[in-house]
Amino acid sequence: MSTIGAEEEFLLVDPTTLRPVPRAAEVLARVEELPPGAKAHPELMGTQVEFATGVCDDLAGLGAQLAAGRRALADAAKASGLRLLASGTPPLADPAPGFAPGGRYGRVEELFRAQVTDYQSNGCHVHVGVPDRDTAVHVVNHLRRWLPTLLALGANSPFWAGRDTGYASWRIVEQSKFPGSGVTPHLADAAAHDAAVARLVDLGVLVDESQTFWFARPSPRYPTVEVRVADTAATPGEAVLQTALTRALVAVTPLGPAPELDEQVLAAAVWSAARYGLTGDGVDPLAARRVPAPALLEALFDHVADALGDDRAAVRSLLDRVLAEGNGAVRQQRAGSPEAATITCIEAGIG
Template sequence: MTVGVEEEFLLVDPSTRRPVARAADVLAGVRDLPPGARVHRELSAAQVEFASGVCEGLDELRDQLTAGRRALAAAARAEGLWLVASGSPPLADPRPALSAGERYERIDSVYRGQVHGYQCCGCHVHVGVPDRETAVHVVNHLRPWLPTLLALGANSPFDRDRDTGYASWRVVHQAPFPGSGVPPFSRTAAEHDARVARLVDCGVLVDPGQTFWLARPSTRYPTVEVRAADAAATVDDALLQAGLTRALVDTARTAGPAPELDDQVLAAAVWTAARYGLSGPGVDPFTARPVPAADLVDALLDHVSDALGDDRDLIRSLVRGVVEQGTGAARQLRAGSPEAAVDVLACAPTGAGSPRA
């Protein structure tokens, strides 16, 4: 199955470590993108996105992600800025601004203060599926595993000059938006699409592409889109999300009907993953019981073991690295302050495109 990744980043002034609204300048200077890849604006004018091309394997994807980070980081440096891979801005933007454009103006008109200063960044994985019925079937099966993907990809403990006490403040910040968290169970693509259309008709979504669910059938591509993880601290962190997500989709495609699990238990599992990441308890959506987060990671690996195929050793190695060295959130906290976290997560314009420290 094909796989691609969209990575969102912050643009930061090196002297203040705070976001700056310079996305248009940076994007205009991007050069040497890999085949099929693109760069985009985001809602905040202090954010940019790299979207990989469609990849057949993880080696190809790693090369694309590395090249994308290198190109964006170099363009940022040319403007005197840093490219920072964090799920939320460790330090506040003193002059937050939205990107120009009709859709962004509509979003502003609907959500007002909820999007003023909103600068959350995620790592979005797309996996190819043959049709929307398959996509909805797969999303139903993904529901219990989304909190574990979040725990592995937590990378936003600081937000606007403070330690939030959470591993992923991004998910907490997104929670008040309509269409957030674990997606509802849908029996057919028509049922899913009708649910989204009702939210648009109710005036709480500006269009069908605006849901904040952690997984959904893509509105633009023939893919399942999984948006559980914060912006990945490193290329390896992004590759781990891609490898696990592709294996989950592959496992789900040929499975029978998905279990209709309790939505409140799933919400509890998401909250717990956002609160603790891998450093505390998790909630098992199947048993509705608290368990160590590491047990949920082991269960996920067992669940997708056959689908990992030739990538099994790589993915297990990447998981082991996160468990032993900590998530992006743990690395930020070890840095000791929001300012130091920015330094750790600033992507280098050369080399592997990983953080500077």
């Protein structure tokens, strides 16, 4: 099986107000031992931190790294009098939290202005090793069908700044405001991908070639396919589940061309996944019809089951738990208020 890795973005919150605070630099300076190859980084806002695993060969190793990374960041946050929040958006927030220092983030602020003033959005990015960039683009073409279902599974941002948005993933709604956001366009090869990105940079709507907002892409830094459609996972186990299904989808990619999909149907599938998560109807992009979201998830599992190999039973168990207990969005909404949702995410996030 291919190598795997994951990046997770988190918020730092005050334990009394439960609101994000811009003290990422202080917390990151307190981070102690991390797993081999793993790193902790600042993110766009000073309220955010990111943990990136090292390269992993199996799900057990990935799960161990994710749990260790969360503990290390949570311990560092606690040492600073803060808490680590695993949510796609802040259930409670004050306006204009402040940008993380750094030249590139300064250029992002200058380009997008008020669009990013409150953009405290956190995702779970899955990396799956591939032989080359042409293969990566071919894989992404086939992933297009399944990206809305991965979003529905990983939805974990129903609250935003003190209100219930009515969406399972408000993060995706916020991200949709950026140019070029959404399902990756069908592209012929790596050269076509790079030309499409370069065109957006040349048109002045992206800071650089690393800043596409597509849900999946050839990583600009690693020899991987990077899938970043899911919100930050509520628990380490759900991040493992997202990674396992993504790697299996990569493994079953056929050699032939990807099926043609209507772009408006794909947009409807993304919207439905963001709106309802796993609790309502989704849209099957291939059949162009409404289907209950859990049925789409079962179809995805059936599609990749053989590729899961020895991990099949463990992945099935993780999936059954989410279907029975709800994903992060369901559990936040079940908590009943932004305050209770924040506490739920803090307590469950470390695992």
